[in-house]
Amino acid sequence: MNALDGAGKLIRLALRRDRVLLPLWTVFCVTVPVVFVGAFNGAYPTAEAREDYYETSVHTRAFTVVYGALKGSSLGELVAWRSGVLTCLVAIFALLTVIRHTRTEEEAGRRELVGATAVSRHADLAAALIVTCGASLVLGLLSALTLIGQDLPVAGSLALGLGFTVAGWLFAGIGAVAAQLTTGAGGARAIGLTAVGVAVTLRGIGDVGVQSGDGPAWVLWLSPFGWSEELRPYSGESWWVLALVVAGFAALTALAVSLSARRDLGNGMFQARPGPADAAPxxxxxxxxxxxxxxxxxxxxxxxxxxxxxxxxxxxxxxxxxxxxxxxxxxxxxxxxxxxxxxxxxxxxxxxxxxxxxxxxxxxxxxxxxxxxxxxxxxxxxxxxxxxxxxxxxxxxxxxxxxxxxxxxxxxxxxxxxxxxxxxxxxxxxxxxxxxxxxxxxxxxxxxxxxxxxxxxxxxxxxxxxxxxxxxxxxxxxxxxxxxxxxxxxxxxxxxxxxxxxxxxxxxxxxxxxxxxxxxxxxxxxxxxxxxxxxx
Structure with missing residues (x-):
């Protein structure tokens, strides 16, 4: 049987189940940067006002940790900076979506029923990744188009939108790996969200180093959120980072497939301890x-x-x-x-x-x-x-x-x-x-x-x-x-x-x-x- 046999039907099933959630989430993520554009135009309408805002924010490490490194005072750079939190939300959504369509289905017993039909072993994993990564790509492209419609530079808008896509793809891969490690969806979510927390921390340490010039800026490259930032929207885009993202996503997918092939259905790589036969008083x-x-x-x-x-x-x-x-x-x-x-x-x-x-x-x-x-x-x-x-x-x-x-x-x-x-x-x-x-x-x-x-x-x-x-x-x-x-x-x-x-x-x-x-x-x-x- 082909490794992707039955994946098409599972993709349609996932899209049907998420027919409300995915559009709402996409509209929300596309709208937020546009709101930032209008808000910055209203609150800081001149280049001088935006420069004052930049001088205030760039020296505040608390802002750097929360939003990322602020590259400059242009409208696009300010919008990209404030959208740093949105990148984290996209990553969490992608992570949880993959786990929901894989480990949660397996824990509930529905994966076993689907697997009894003409469906390959890895079809559900492939379907979850295709749906999640496709949604992340659509979200990124729509974000870019809406920002271009706000008269922001085309290249910077595309880089910012693809930054959202990068976060979605990488954490979809992390979610796929986490789903193979535990027997319960709760454990997989805990592993995935811990990875998000570590990534945010590493990105914060790296950004503070970049902003201050006296810290370990290289730590930024250990975080997927750092990769999104290094696309540098509106600040001289670095398109080569996309090749690094594709390689990282391919490696995570290969690891998830390898782990899935090595474990029994219903189990994870980390086996749960059996509980006592009788409940304690x-x-x-x-x-x-x-x-x-x-x-x-x-x-x-x-x-x-x-x-x-x-x-x-x-x-x-x-x-x-x-x-x-x-x-x-x-x-x-x-x-x-x-x-x-x-x-x-x-x-x-x-x-x-x-x-x-x-x-x-x-x-x-x-x-x-x-x-x-x-x-x-x-x-x-x-x-x-x-x-x-x-x-x-x-x-x-x-x-x-x-x-x-x-x-x-x-x-x-x-x-x-x-x-x-x-x-x-x-x-x-x-x-x-x-x-x-x-x-x-x-x-x-x-x-x-x-x-x-x-x-x-x-x-x-x-x-x-x-x-x-x-x-x-x-x-x-x-x-x-x-x-x-x-x-x-x-x-x-x-x-x-x-x-x-x-x-x-x-x-x-x-x-x-x-x-x-x-x-x-x-x-x-x-x-x-x-x-x-x-x-x-």
Whole structure:
């Protein structure tokens, strides 16, 4: 049998399953750079204003770590720089798409059924890569065309669009490899997302070295995101990098195929340990089972947020001093990002908003775990026992609400303690930064409530909560800095959270968001108690 026999039908199946998600994702990614063009034209309409913005941003290492190295002050270079985060999102989407169409299908048993037909062993892997890489290429070309339509240079627009494609292809290959390593989709996603984190870190180290001239700039070449950057859109394009990308993607694909040929169907290269034949006494309740399912991600996420809090607390004072010496334009930029207060407060406040966004993602993932339990048939045997639906859902709801709270508490406590030790005022800074972190919880719970409402009423759309989060993410990062209209800014849920530290505490918005979250959760639980189960 040919290695690709049956791949065409699986490609059509994947396109049918993603017929809504892929177009929405493509439109979102194509639209964001165009929004940046309009925002920069509105906020910094002259070359002199863009030069001032460049001089402020290029010396701010926090911006370099988040967005990448800023090459120049032209409109195209600024748009390409701000689109660095979008490159990361494209990579994550490609990674998760490949895993969903390979390891998730195999874990659910559907791969075995498909494999019993006239389909080759590697057809599903080929179909997943073709669909994902094709979507990444279309996304890149459409991005280039829309930017050309905004009167940006053709070569730079094509390089920026292909930068998105590069990230999609390379992380599709990484996803294909990760899918061969573990027996569960969760493990494959953990490996893939860890690779994303490592790539972002290496790119940040390399970019800081490039920007400062006194660091290991060569580290940039160890990251796929560095390869995207080195296409250098609008800065003297380096087209030869595309040959490196093709070679890297081919090597990852060959590795994935080789690993797939060496393992048994249903297994991974890393074998899972067999569990005990009988459950421990502490694993005989819905809450105990939920703890068993959530504990790994909960511990790792909390530890990760504590480390990020340590970094934020450690650099806050030095960054404030840097921005103090960077002129009035720097202070204006930070004021738009972080609101009132000292320069340190204006840096920390956006970090708290990003904390809220990240913890909201964790909360939605907890709801998706509940959905996966139902879709994959594991909830039905459990509900056949004396456990009712509300106890089952409530056990996962507890971790969706309290898990992010634990992460927020860890981040705020560590950041406040570290910053307090740096300034010699732990008694003052610890409660200030901890309070600034805790006020993010009502907004996080709104997204938790939305996810549970969709799970109870329209379970197939529960992943749509991520689309709402993406919109909030873009508005939260770009709207205030780029002087978008107030009505656009107000669309972000996190815009209504008190801008702490430094701003005024407001109880009413927090109460409204908490009540809204409670209502959404109640609607979801009522819907769950009345609808049919399972719903595929």
């Amino acid at each position: 502490g694993l005989r309740s819905p809450l105990a089972l939920a703890w068993r399912l959530h504990r790994g991600p909960l511990v790792s996420r909390t530890a990760g947020l504590a480390l990020v809090g340590l970094a934020v607390g450690a650099i806050s004072e030095s960054l404030g001093a840097l921005m103090e010496n960077s002129g009035s334009t720097a202070r204006e930029v930070l004021a738009r990002l972080g609101g009132p207060g000292t320069l340190v407060d204006q840096f920390v406040a956006p970090m708290m908003t990003m904390l809220g966004l990240i913890c909201s993602i964790f909360a939605v993932q907890a709801a998706l775990l509940l959905r996966n339990e139902e879709r994959d048939g594991r909830a039905e045997p459990l509900l056949a026992t004396p456990v009712d639906r509300l106890r089952w859902a409530g056990s996962h709801l507890a971790f969706a609400l309290l898990g992010p709270a634990l992460g927020v508490l860890a981040f705020g406590s560590v950041a406040g303690l570290t910053h307090g030790l740096n300034t010699g005022a732990v008694g003052r800074e610890l409660p200030r930064l901890l309070g600034a972190a805790l006020v993010q919880l009502p907004a996080i719970w709104v997204f938790t409530g939305l996810a549970f409402a969709l799970f109870g009423l329209l379970p197939r759309l529960v992943a749509g909560t991520f689309a709402v989060l993406l919109g909030t993410m873009v508005l939260g990062w770009a709207a205030q800095e780029l002087l978008l209209g107030q009505w656009v800014i107000n669309l972000s849920v996190f815009q209504h959270v008190p801008q702490l530290p430094g701003g005024q505490m407001a109880i009413l918005p927090l109460v409204v968001m908490t009540v809204s979250a409670a209502v959404l959760v109640a609607v979801g639980l009522v819907g769950l108690s009345r609808r049919d189960m399972p719903t595929g």
